Amino acid sequence: MQWLDRLVVITARHVARKTSRRSFLTGLGSLLVGGAAVPLLPVARAADGGGGSGYPGVAPQTSGQAGDPGDPASCDYWRYCAIDGFLCSCCGGSHRSCPPGTEMSPMTWIGTCTNPADGKDYIISYNDCCAKTSCSRCLCNNNEGDIPPYRAFSNNDTNWCLGTASSVYHCSTAIIIGIATEAS
Amino acid sequence: MQWLDRLVVITARHVARKTSRRSFLTGLGSLLVGGAAVPLLPVARAADGGGGSGYPGVAPQTSGQAGDPGDPASCDYWRYCAIDGFLCSCCGGSHRSCPPGTEMSPMTWIGTCTNPADGKDYIISYNDCCAKTSCSRCLCNNNEGDIPPYRAFSNNDTNWCLGTASSVYHCSTAIIIGIATEAS
């Protein structure tokens, strides 16, 4: 297993420097393709057809909305700057909707992400979809502005399936609820 | 992913020819180290320290009994010629005992395996250990003499956690209950 281990370490270090936003995912590399953090390697992205979602076996999407660039099935999509969980876009929902048969949590934590199209900072509500088991597809964890649970509504480690009939977590959305003013 | 895919296919074919007893496991390669059926490749076995169990992160064992050769933490251990599931030897039990807090199924299906030490055919009872969730470690599936469920006591696809307080399957043992006479 040495080569595999080495790959993981190399990958981890590589990504920690080069695409740092993703390095926790690197830590979780094995959870993506198992054994090695392959999807995070540029080579893997290329192998995976270029412009791939970064998740092998997951095809790229668009938001279908002007001024909302990027791939909602990729962990690099701008709205996901502080998401933690499985992307509903990969699970029968979308970046702004829950998969059939799940329930969207009415409350959750929020982040602030910059839309590269207009350079503006949007307030993103990461509502969880609940009442079915872990989707397990497209695990994505970014932590810009994440603060531990003593700042509850700025924390992404909390199971936000609260106020729902079931607290079982399935996947996460990234919904625009407003725009951050200079004040922020 | 192409190289990874290729590896799987190559591995699968390789093993199908060379160590055929393991090829279903090859099919399940990704379930062992994820993505590639690495532990089944001779190279991986070597990398893994030689004489390894074949499962990365699982250290080899002995039965501790004269005349009972091989590694009970390896899918190649002679008693496992028809086992299907997680090896209790990797889960806090042994090849003949259940992990703490589980319940051994009183009935199960049986196989006939040849002990390389004495060349004799032993009747092996593959009692399941039950009442905790899937151990998930050391998945092993060999099918010598396995027959579909219409021959219930020769079938290893059945959840044999029967006659136990819980039918939840955790891992499998391989217990000697007798020796096969010429009659067999």
Add this chain to the structure above:
Amino acid sequence: MRCWSALLPNILLPGVLIPAMVIAPLARAELSAEPIPVVEKLPAVYPATWVYAHDSNFFSLVDGKVVIVDVAAKNRNYKGSLPAGQFASFLASSKRPELYVAETVYSRRVRGERTDLLTIYDKENLTPIDEIILPGGKRGQFVTHKNTLQFLDDERLLLVFNFTPAASVLVIDIEQRRILNDIPIAGCAMIYPSGKLSFGSLCSDNTMLVTQLDKNGQVKKQARTKPFFHADDDPLFAKPAMIDGIAYYPSFKGMIQTVDMRTEEPVIGPGWALSRPAEQQQNWRPGGWQIITADEDSGRLFVLMHQDGFDGSHKNGGSEVWVYDAVTGKRIDKITLKHWGVSIQATRHDDPYLVVTNGDMNLDVYHIESGQWQRTIGGRAFETPFILHAAH
């Protein structure tokens, strides 16, 4: 956001000054605030390019699921999922917008009080609309197998295979949603519908036990056929493909045994070989989990094959899928798989796809006419999707 701020608990306000402060009305040219909550819906009738991938989840068997997948779509292939735990069985109705899951739950998840139940899901919302408790804790638990849950009488009756290890078949009137009967089938297994109100089961003595029912699920007649296979020398796989009421059972060593299931009393038909002498030399054999599937429109059978077969290789999967004319038994094509295959399923499509569970536990999609690989659908969508159903 409305919902969100409405529910914002005052006690936490110290912690959430940010949202309260920084949200300004959206000016033009900016993306608008989006509604909460939004939950997707599916059509009441699913396209023929969809499949149900039944993932028993070896690594957490209590927490299996069925994933609904569009194999033809370029993206957004994953349409939704249903819980299906503890060696569950699954069946979709073609007459009603309903899906059925026969499963088992425990009051403490892995222990405690056992409840077997049939849960009825609504196809559009994938939400449970009703459940029927299955009495006695008898539900048979096997690595996923289609013939543990089957319809009779034009989908009016739903049959569940029980195994304790006493074997019996539970008969449910699924329109009335009530249990009608529990019928012993000693020494036999599985449910193979035959005719309108009858089903066969394969038995340890190489026969098929045929159970004929009346409208109320009571036994009209139960009888065994003559022995017609050899479980000791060359067992039949227990998962046949069906074309026009004919069941095609492969054998471990590569024969196809046909059984005419169109009448209440099945008729054992002729058999034929999958491989030619030269191939038999190389020990080409069928193998995998769901190893045979059919395209009913064209009358073609598809069988997953591997080389160098031996006693115990019958679950090994394969590198090729061989295609046959079901009536003549003539092989008309071979598809070489891109990735080692474990299970196969043809879609119910004019120009059908072959869907293959590969060794990575992802789905490979092939266009049958051309034999060309189309795409792989995975990304940890599944753990162990061993059984595939073409969508109704």
Add this chain to the structure above:
Amino acid sequence: MRCWSALLPNILLPGVLIPAMVIAPLARAELSAEPIPVVEKLPAVYPATWVYAHDSNFFSLVDGKVVIVDVAAKNRNYKGSLPAGQFASFLASSKRPELYVAETVYSRRVRGERTDLLTIYDKENLTPIDEIILPGGKRGQFVTHKNTLQFLDDERLLLVFNFTPAASVLVIDIEQRRILNDIPIAGCAMIYPSGKLSFGSLCSDNTMLVTQLDKNGQVKKQARTKPFFHADDDPLFAKPAMIDGIAYYPSFKGMIQTVDMRTEEPVIGPGWALSRPAEQQQNWRPGGWQIITADEDSGRLFVLMHQDGFDGSHKNGGSEVWVYDAVTGKRIDKITLKHWGVSIQATRHDDPYLVVTNGDMNLDVYHIESGQWQRTIGGRAFETPFILHAAH
């Protein structure tokens, strides 16, 4: 075999002539028939080389577990496991042969009626010996965190953190096995024991809320400290290491904030920096999930560090573990990890080990004195073992 044949159902005999026929008495020089059933037991007091790996199992969160691992053993490292589902909390007693799991189950596994409960397990048999139902469906559910379940009063009281999002702390007399109180801690989180009958919680306004109890779990006094950290600029990690009653809280940017928890009223202590100016240039920061651990005997702290830190890198894990004298804050060693690390835990051993959850979700074991890697324990033993406890 006795058991087995005794239970062999007659109805299935057609299917099982083989065992009945071929079992002959065992002659000398052959391996003997072995007893059934046999179930292993563990010692009532676990060796100091054992750890509890709490695996929340992201991929099936309802079905998490705690795995007991001997990190020193050459093989058979996996000693056993406990169910711990739906963002469970876990705590081991050092006074009683008991293990505690606070978890949540649903009547239909992922839906239906919710039951929160504290399950008490027997250390020798890993079987449940009792349970306490936790009322109101309030149990806080977080990616695993030790400070959601803590003892007070010499392990007589067991405290559970509730979050609905109203924050409160449930007080259980675990000797009497009854619930004493549920105490609001508005705008604050977690349980940090201080003194005999008091606990702190970190708050959104940068203070610590201190709740003092009487013997019966009633509130004697509740007050906030002065603000002592800066959640906006440089948040404290909420998972401190403890040495002799002093809590060491790292900050995102690399400070250590000490709090003296030995008295009923915690005293905010001094802070010190983890990295030197040159290292700060390279943005070396602490990061991962369980990023700090202590060897109490030697008074050493261990911190998981990564280079090129930034806003959002605080869960990234790290490539090195830096070792400090807790009293002086002087760095005395660096351990370069063989594999990227996510969580770290020192064992309670004279010659202790450092156990690291690596990026493959396996455990790497290092000998602290030498800094040498000893072994990797994995093979899908765990899915996401983010929290490690040294065994009592």
